[in-house]
Amino acid sequence: MPRKTVIIGGGAAGLGSAGGVKAADPGADVVVYTENEDVAYSPCGIPYVHGGEIPDFERLFLAGKQAYVDAGIDVHYETAVTAIDTAAKTVTVAGEGAVSYDQLIIATGWNYADPGVPGGELSGLYYVKNIRRAMEWDKVISETKSAVVVEAGPLGLEMVTALAHRGVETHLIDPNPYALAMMADPDIMKPVEDSWRELGVHLHFNTTLEAFLGDADGKVRAVQTSGGEIAADLVVISTHKTPENALAKAAGIKLGSTGAIVVDERMKTSAPDVWAAGDVVEIPHGLTRTPLQGLTGSHAYAQGKTAGTNAGGGDRAYRAVYVPWGTPAGKWVIGGASFGEATATALGIPYVKGEAQGISRARYYPGVQPVRVKLLAEPGTLRLIGAQMVGGGEGIKERADFLAQAIRFGMTLHDLSTMENVYSPAIGALNEPIVVAATNGVAESKKKA
Amino acid sequence: MPRKTVIIGGGAAGLGSAGGVKAADPGADVVVYTENEDVAYSPCGIPYVHGGEIPDFERLFLAGKQAYVDAGIDVHYETAVTAIDTAAKTVTVAGEGAVSYDQLIIATGWNYADPGVPGGELSGLYYVKNIRRAMEWDKVISETKSAVVVEAGPLGLEMVTALAHRGVETHLIDPNPYALAMMADPDIMKPVEDSWRELGVHLHFNTTLEAFLGDADGKVRAVQTSGGEIAADLVVISTHKTPENALAKAAGIKLGSTGAIVVDERMKTSAPDVWAAGDVVEIPHGLTRTPLQGLTGSHAYAQGKTAGTNAGGGDRAYRAVYVPWGTPAGKWVIGGASFGEATATALGIPYVKGEAQGISRARYYPGVQPVRVKLLAEPGTLRLIGAQMVGGGEGIKERADFLAQAIRFGMTLHDLSTMENVYSPAIGALNEPIVVAATNGVAESKKKA
Known part of the structure; x- marks a missing residue:
C-alpha cells in the first residue's frame, strides 16, 4: 500500500512539499487541503496588478487544476482542516471527518498581525492576500479617492506605490521613523521616500494607528492616528506576518520564540512523522542564529521541497538563512x-x-x-x-x-x-x-x- | 628628491598605474608616454557609437587633460618610446632622447594580429582602436554598402551587430565552425547567430581569409576567402589581440608562451624596477594555470593599480584570474x-x-x-x-x-x-x-x- 502524506496548505510551501514527496516517492498518496478556491497562483504579483504594471490577474495563475490531477496530487479546495491528532496520526477535515496520514506536512502559512484597534469590523479594510478577493478589491480601488496604508513593511511598500500609480491620494502611516525599518537602513530608504513624495504620497512616520472610524453604513471613512485623523475610503492593512500556528499549537507541536513551528534541518517538527515548511516555521539566521519567520515565497518553496523530500523517504537539508x-x-x-x-x-x-x-x-x-x-x-x-x-x-x-x-x-x-x-x-x-x-x-x- | 616613475602607455593599465603610484607615493614624479592624442577615453564604447546605441564619440572621454595635470601626472601625448635600457635605467623617447627612471611600468597594450595575407596596404581596412580614427571611420560607415568583418572575436561580435544596425550589408568570416569559438560554446552562440541572420547578416564559418582585393585606386573592393570572393567597401579586422611586446623583447625582459611579459603577483617583470600591466602581460588562469593574455579593460586597470602601487613603494597583489x-x-x-x-x-x-x-x-x-x-x-x-x-x-x-x-x-x-x-x-x-x-x-x- 502506498504511503499517504497529508499536506495542510496550498501555497508555495504546500505545493513545494507535494512536489518533493512525489519526487522522492512517486507512488505516494499525496493529499493537499487548502481553504482557498485555487492553488498555484502568485500572490506576490497582486500589488503589481493593482498598480497597473501587470495587465490582469489571470496571468498570475501558474497551472490549471488539471496539472495537479495529472501529477497525482489530490488537492481538496475550500476545505478546512480543524485539528491534528499526532497520537492517532489523523487530521480532522471539515466535511470529511478524521483522515489518517502516514506523514503530515504543515504548511498553513501566515496571516497579518491583528491591528488590535477599534473598528476592525468595518468594511473597506483590505488585507491583500487572496487572488479572488484581490479581483474584487481592484474594482474598489478604481473608485477610491483616498487610501491609508497601515505600516511600511514589504507589502505596504508595494501597495503605496501601486495606489499612487492608480492616482489614489495615498497616505502611509508607520510607527517607525522611516519606511521598512525592520529590514532597511534610513539612508537606503531616503531616496525611496523622496520618490513617493514626488508621486504625491503623504508619509506619516512615528505615527501609531489608534482606530478605524466608520460611517453610518459600517464603511471606513477615516483612520484615527497618534497624529490626528486621516480621511480614507480604503485602508490597506499590511501589518507584519504572523505564523498561522493555531492547528500546530493545539496539537502540542513545539513553537519557537516567534510563535512559529520549530523544525530541524530536515524540516521535522517535535511530533513524529510531522513536518512543516513556509511561513509557519522559523529558521535561524546564519550569523546570529536568531530565529526568523515570514521570509519569501522562494524560501517557502525550497523549505517545502525539503519537507516533502524527507516525508517521502528522501534526505534533504535546509540550513540557516542569509536572507537576500x-x-x-x-x-x-x-x-x-x-x-x-x-x-x-x-x-x-x-x-x-x-x-x-x-x-x-x-x-x-x-x-x-x-x-x-x-x-x-x-x-x-x-x-x-x-x-x-x-x-x-x-x-x-x-x-x-x-x-x-x-x-x-x-x-x-x-x-x-x-x-x-x-x-x-x-x-x-x-x-x-x-x-x-x-x-x-x-x-x-x-x-x- | 622625489622618485621618478616612467609609464609607457596611456590606456587603462597605464593610467591605472599612474593613479596607483600617486596613491602609494603622493610626492612621486610620474611621467606617462602615449603615442595617442588622448588618454582617458573608453575605446570599449567605440562599436556602440558606430552602432548608434551611443549618440556621439565625445561622451567616451572621461576626463580632460587638465585633470591629469591637476593630479600631478605628466602625460606626454603623441610621444613614442623607442627603447628601454634596464641596465642604465633609461628609456629612449622620440624627441627627448634618453630619459632616466627610478621605476618603469610597461603598459604598451596590444595590437591586432597581422592577418598575414596579401593586400594589407589597401585603404578601407579598419582596425578599431583609436578614437580619433574611429570618428573618421564613422563617416566612412555612413557611405558603406557592404562590409566584411574578419573573425568573430569579442570586438568582431560588437562590430557585426553595429554594422547591421547601421544598415550595412554585413558579412562575417571566421575560420571556426561558430562565433567566439575561443571562448564560448556553440549552444550559447546559436541564438546569437540566429539573431544576426534576422538582422540580415551573412555568416561565413569555417572560412579562411586569403587576401584583400583592391581596385585601381588602392581601395579594398572585396576579400578573397576559402569559400570564394565577398565584395566589400569596408573590411573590419578583428583578429585576436597580440601583446605589444617589441620594447620589452628588445630590452631582454622575459616573455611567456603567449608572447606577453611574465610578471609575478606584484606585477614585477624579470628586470629590476620594471613592472608591467594590461594586455602586454600574461596572467595565469586560476584553475588551469594556463597563461592568459588579452583580458578586459577592467583587468588592465586593476593590474595597473597593482603595478603602480608596488612601483610607488606599496604592497599589492594581483592573483590568478577566473575571467568573468x-x-x-x-x-x-x-x-x-x-x-x-x-x-x-x-x-x-x-x-x-x-x-x-x-x-x-x-x-x-x-x-x-x-x-x-x-x-x-x-x-x-x-x-x-x-x-x-x-x-x-x-x-x-x-x-x-x-x-x-x-x-x-x-x-x-x-x-x-x-x-x-x-x-x-x-x-x-x-x-x-x-x-x-x-x-x-x-x-x-x-x-x-
Whole structure:
C-alpha cells in the first residue's frame, strides 16, 4: 500500500512539499487541503496588478487544476482542516471527518498581525492576500479617492506605490521613523521616500494607528492616528506576518520564540512523522542564529521541497538563512542580504562599513543607473556580515543573491575588493560597485585600526 | 628628491598605474608616454557609437587633460618610446632622447594580429582602436554598402551587430565552425547567430581569409576567402589581440608562451624596477594555470593599480584570474566565467554539466527575459570550474561576476543548488536560474555515478 502524506496548505510551501514527496516517492498518496478556491497562483504579483504594471490577474495563475490531477496530487479546495491528532496520526477535515496520514506536512502559512484597534469590523479594510478577493478589491480601488496604508513593511511598500500609480491620494502611516525599518537602513530608504513624495504620497512616520472610524453604513471613512485623523475610503492593512500556528499549537507541536513551528534541518517538527515548511516555521539566521519567520515565497518553496523530500523517504537539508531580499519601492529598487546598520546596532553587533555610489553600465551608455552599495563587515576579520543597496534596478537582485552567498561562505572585504568583474559598456561599468564598496571598507578599517 | 616613475602607455593599465603610484607615493614624479592624442577615453564604447546605441564619440572621454595635470601626472601625448635600457635605467623617447627612471611600468597594450595575407596596404581596412580614427571611420560607415568583418572575436561580435544596425550589408568570416569559438560554446552562440541572420547578416564559418582585393585606386573592393570572393567597401579586422611586446623583447625582459611579459603577483617583470600591466602581460588562469593574455579593460586597470602601487613603494597583489566575461551579441547578451565545454574538451578537462532555461523576473511580469545557464563542475567534488550564459540581458553581467568568484572560492554545485535567492516579481523569479542549473547538475552527476 502506498504511503499517504497529508499536506495542510496550498501555497508555495504546500505545493513545494507535494512536489518533493512525489519526487522522492512517486507512488505516494499525496493529499493537499487548502481553504482557498485555487492553488498555484502568485500572490506576490497582486500589488503589481493593482498598480497597473501587470495587465490582469489571470496571468498570475501558474497551472490549471488539471496539472495537479495529472501529477497525482489530490488537492481538496475550500476545505478546512480543524485539528491534528499526532497520537492517532489523523487530521480532522471539515466535511470529511478524521483522515489518517502516514506523514503530515504543515504548511498553513501566515496571516497579518491583528491591528488590535477599534473598528476592525468595518468594511473597506483590505488585507491583500487572496487572488479572488484581490479581483474584487481592484474594482474598489478604481473608485477610491483616498487610501491609508497601515505600516511600511514589504507589502505596504508595494501597495503605496501601486495606489499612487492608480492616482489614489495615498497616505502611509508607520510607527517607525522611516519606511521598512525592520529590514532597511534610513539612508537606503531616503531616496525611496523622496520618490513617493514626488508621486504625491503623504508619509506619516512615528505615527501609531489608534482606530478605524466608520460611517453610518459600517464603511471606513477615516483612520484615527497618534497624529490626528486621516480621511480614507480604503485602508490597506499590511501589518507584519504572523505564523498561522493555531492547528500546530493545539496539537502540542513545539513553537519557537516567534510563535512559529520549530523544525530541524530536515524540516521535522517535535511530533513524529510531522513536518512543516513556509511561513509557519522559523529558521535561524546564519550569523546570529536568531530565529526568523515570514521570509519569501522562494524560501517557502525550497523549505517545502525539503519537507516533502524527507516525508517521502528522501534526505534533504535546509540550513540557516542569509536572507537576500529585494523589491521595487517608489521609483527605485532596494535590496540587501543578512542585515543592515539599523539591525546590527539594535543587536549590538559591531561593524566596519564600506560604501560606494556606483553605476550599472558604462557612465556614457544610455540607460546607465545609479547603484549604491553598503557593506558591513566584522571588525578585524573583515568578514562580510550584511549588505544593503538602492539603485535604478539593474543587477540589484543578482547582487543580493551573490552577497548572501558571500556571507554564507565567509568572504571578506579583501576578497570582494579583489574580485574580478565584467566590463562591457552596455551591461557593466569599469568598476563594479561591490568592489568599490569593499575597497572603501578596507581603507576605512585601516583608518580605524 | 622625489622618485621618478616612467609609464609607457596611456590606456587603462597605464593610467591605472599612474593613479596607483600617486596613491602609494603622493610626492612621486610620474611621467606617462602615449603615442595617442588622448588618454582617458573608453575605446570599449567605440562599436556602440558606430552602432548608434551611443549618440556621439565625445561622451567616451572621461576626463580632460587638465585633470591629469591637476593630479600631478605628466602625460606626454603623441610621444613614442623607442627603447628601454634596464641596465642604465633609461628609456629612449622620440624627441627627448634618453630619459632616466627610478621605476618603469610597461603598459604598451596590444595590437591586432597581422592577418598575414596579401593586400594589407589597401585603404578601407579598419582596425578599431583609436578614437580619433574611429570618428573618421564613422563617416566612412555612413557611405558603406557592404562590409566584411574578419573573425568573430569579442570586438568582431560588437562590430557585426553595429554594422547591421547601421544598415550595412554585413558579412562575417571566421575560420571556426561558430562565433567566439575561443571562448564560448556553440549552444550559447546559436541564438546569437540566429539573431544576426534576422538582422540580415551573412555568416561565413569555417572560412579562411586569403587576401584583400583592391581596385585601381588602392581601395579594398572585396576579400578573397576559402569559400570564394565577398565584395566589400569596408573590411573590419578583428583578429585576436597580440601583446605589444617589441620594447620589452628588445630590452631582454622575459616573455611567456603567449608572447606577453611574465610578471609575478606584484606585477614585477624579470628586470629590476620594471613592472608591467594590461594586455602586454600574461596572467595565469586560476584553475588551469594556463597563461592568459588579452583580458578586459577592467583587468588592465586593476593590474595597473597593482603595478603602480608596488612601483610607488606599496604592497599589492594581483592573483590568478577566473575571467568573468559578458557582452551584447546580436539581440542577446552572452557571458560566463572561466571556461566552457569547448575549452574544457580541448584541454582534456572532464566535467559534469548542469543546465537550466530560466527567467529573469516572474514569468507573468512584463519585460521578463530568458536566462540560460550552463555550469561545469569537476566530477566527484562537483566544484564549479566554468559557466556560460545567454539571455535577454538582465543580470548576465552580475551572474558572471558571481560565478567567477564562486569558482575562486571553490563553491560546488551542492552549494549553488542550496543558495537562497530574491523573489520579487519585477526583479527576480521564484527560481534563480543558477540554482536550477546547479540542481540539475547534481542530479546529472548522480545518474553518471
